Amino acid sequence: MAGPRGGWSQGTVTQLPCRKTHLAVLSFGSSRDGHVGAANDLTVKENQKIFPQKLDGGVAMQVCVTVLQEQECLMKTGTVGGRQPVNENQKGEAASLNSGQAILIISGAADKAVVSVTPNWTKILQGDAVTLTCILPSAAQEYFWFKDDQQIHQNSKTLSTQSASSEKSGEYRCQGRHTERSDPVRLDIVNSAVILQIPPSIYEGDTVSLRCHSAPGYSARSPTLYKDDDTVVQYTNSLYLVKDIRMSAAGRYSCTKEIYAYGRYQTYRSSEETLSIKELFSIPQINARPQGTSEGTNVTLTCNTTLSPPRRGTQLQFAFYKDGERVQDFDISNTYQLWSARPEDSGSYTCKVKTATNICKTSNSIHVTIQELFTFPKVRANAELAIEGAEMTLTCDATGPRATELQYAFYRDEHIVKGFGPSNEYQVHVAKSNDSGLYACVVKTSRSNIIKRSIAVTIQVQELFSDPEIEVSPPTISEGVNMTLTCNATRRSVRDTEIQFAFYKNGEIVQDFGLSNKYHVSSAKPEEGGNYVCEARALSFSVKRISNVLSIQVQAKYTGPDYLLPGLIATLSAFLLVAVILMIVFRRRVTRSFKKQQEVREKKDLGFPEARVRPENEKAPKPGSTHTGDRTEPAQEEELCYADIKINSTNKEQLVFSVISSYQNLSSIFGDSSYEPMDGESTTIQK
Structure with a gap:
């Protein structure tokens, strides 16, 4: 299938006929204007990835293909970036994917092929069998082999020999039609009594086998391994196993072995071999986005590292630290979120990356600074001790670059007394004793979710005087006796406050406000009885208090005929005598x-x-x-x-x-x- 003859220009969306087993793959040609050149026909399988090879005069682009149904494909070319050719680091844009469409994603350089050796040694004794295998990202492709950069005309996945000879030594590479050429693998075929065999590709964390190998058919014993001429270990068989190898294990290695020849055992030493350990993943780099943010902003820390291409399937775990303390434990996620960041989130951050084999690396450190929008508020009163009846003002102080956008609210004993508003003051025009309590203020910005609360302060409203108490003298009032009511109220303020008193009977005032706290009634009459209260006030502070109710009854004199009094006394005496006699008789009966x-x-x-x-x-x-x-x-x-x-x-x-x-x-x-x-x-x- 071929694309439009004029090619595809930047951002073009083109409908192409799409079959389940055929799909066009784009590649950049060498045209001067940088437009997409002609497309090539390829036969692919469903959901298969296609990797075009690098073209002369241009850069081939990787195309990921997913075919869902036999329908037309919606395809969008990559971003060219003006009239400059696309480089390997640029990535294309994907078209929207609907049901029955195929999506083509232009992503950059193609994957490499990989050469493996079986057995996994780079140095082989003459006469040993060896097999080279070309591993491609996708199957059913053509294979191209190269020895010392010269193509070997053999379209096969493997190169093998049952009896290696010295002319087979050299650097081998392979390549698929749509992949980059593999890294070279050195194969040395030697004629020696003892050789040290090391795998061609070793990554940190691997389990590595080192073999002190001698020609078959001879009895051998006592293999010994040396690193930089120092004895590492003596072992019984030819293989020495190193688990979870580290970068520090790299160096120059050799081995010795006793071989039975000519009627006795003789010691033979191999030549030195370089054991190179490749990095499994790069040193992680940590970054924060966005940087230099204000509190309330969501900040994302990312820990970036790159796995070696042959080990892309290795699972990594990430952990994050602030000022040396772990803030997120190891997890497969490489991000750490600071939701609604606060100034206390500022600090030095690092991240660590590790594998299941405990290969662990630490990133550089970055300093994250969260700018404070406003300070923590403080409640301030116009006086440490508020006076009852006086005006009380509380102020909520908070400063910052956005102080003009702040909203304030006030609380007393955890109950709101003033809702959010632009004023930072709360006023009580006439303070009362029940206005005492723990006061705090809450501040927030109008355009963010930052809310800060002050430390609660105790505000005590001092009473001017106690609740008045009313009392009467004498306690029992008979008709004709002089009666005096007293209203007692104790001053509690340090101020010299003038207190006035008034008296009420059955809700009607009987003595208006004055400095005297007494109400006199001369020669009381029965109608002077009733429910009395008194009221005290501080006129300058508009504070009033009413006493409890005192019920007073004035006993009237006896006004009946005089001749009835002796008879009444005699009757009462007779009843009393009978009661005494009955008590005596009852007591005698109980005793008997x-x-x-x-x-x-x-x-x-x-x-x-x-x-x-x-x-x-x-x-x-x-x-x-x-x-x-x-x-x-x-x-x-x-x-x-x-x-x-x-x-x-x-x-x-x-x-x-x-x-x-x-x-x-x-x-x-x-x-x-x-x-x-x-x-x-x-x-x-x-x-």
């Missing part, structure tokens, strides 16, 4: 009941038959009946007596019976069905 229960317990403890004590609520038994348990049966005797049996503590043979006379007779005398005789009424009976 207690004694009776105590005596019953004593008898029971001594083993005497238990005499039944009639409960107080049980009626007296009728004549002619006996009481047995819960049954009342006819009695065989006319009278029923109750007896209490006691044992004299001095003579247990003597029983003391307290004989109670007829229940009916006793109850008629005392009016008490549960009455029992006193100790003096007992009769002693000899057993």
Whole structure:
């Protein structure tokens, strides 16, 4: 497929017929005006990358091709940059990609081919087998081999020999049709008793095998490795393994080996070989974008390094440090973000790059400076101690190059008292005690998200005087007594403040404001009673306070007839006497009941038959009946007596019976069905 005959000029967008297996690849010709020249036809596979080779008189451009469907392709040429030819560092612009389109990205120089050696040694003994392989970025291409810069006419991926000879020695390179020529690989085929074999390409972090090799068919022992003529190690077999090799391992190496020949072991030494270690990735460079920014700006730090092309698949990890302290741990991201940067983010930054094999390198350091938009605010009051009733002004001080764009807000005890505005003052025209508290201010810019808060300061509004308290003298007021109300308020301000007082009864003023804190009522009358309050004020500061409510009752004199008074006194005395008698009777009953229960317990403890004590609520038994348990049966005797049996503590043979006379007779005398005789009424009976 060929492009337009006039070529493509800078920025041209051209519709091209596009098949799934065919796509045009652009290359820059040698035309004087620098326009894109004719295109070449190539057969490619889906999603395959194409690498055109360098052309005479121009620079071939790498083209990445992705074919999605069999449709037309939208293609845009690279930026030429005036009429100058594109150099290898310039990159083209990609056209927009829609469904069913192919996108062509012009990106710069093409990738190189790579030559590998199997076995992986650059020095080979004559007669050994060796294979060279050409590795291209994409398959199904033509292969071109070069020895000592002379092309070998062999279109094959590999060059191999089963018995190497000295004429095969030389520098080998390979190239695909659309790749750059590989780096040279030196192949030395020698005739020697012992040689030291070193891989042709060694990168830091590699695991490297060094072989002290001798001709097959001879018995050999005691291989020894030397670096710069110093013994490194003695080992048992021919291979010496170095894991995670470092750049410090580079140097001049040789080896010795004992070989059995002519009936005995003789020591042979190889020639010196240079062990070169290539850098896996470059020393990282750190940069910041944008630089010299103001606080509030997002700053991005980037750690840049370049992997060696043959090791592009090596995964790297990045870490960032500020003033020697790690601020972002190792991660695959090579960027560190300072979101809404602050002045405290200023400092010296470095980055480190490492591999899984712990090859670690540190970048240069850069100093990041974040310019402060404004200082941290401070709250300032017009007086350290505010006076109640006076004007109080708080000022929020913040300075900076953009101080005129600042917005201010004020808080008391974490509650906003003034929202954001251009004024940096908060005024209270008449200060009160509840205006005391912790005050702070918050400052922000009108065009950024920078917000700063001051340190809270304590503002105490001093009261001029305490809350007034009202009291009356005397405490009890009778009709005709002189009554005095006093309003007490204590001065608390250092200022000599004049306090005035007023008195109110049931909400009506009875004494207007004056310097006296007393209200007098001569010869009080019942109608002088009511709910009284007093009010104190400092006239110069417009401060007023009202006391609690005091309820006053004026007791009236007795005005009834005189002859009724003696009768009233007699009636009250009679009621009092009856109450005293009832209390005495009740006490005697309680005492007797207690004694009776105590005596019953004593008898029971001594083993005497238990005499039944009639409960107080049980009626007296009728004549002619006996009481047995819960049954009342006819009695065989006319009278029923109750007896209490006691044992004299001095003579247990003597029983003391307290004989109670007829229940009916006793109850008629005392009016008490549960009455029992006193100790003096007992009769002693000899057993």
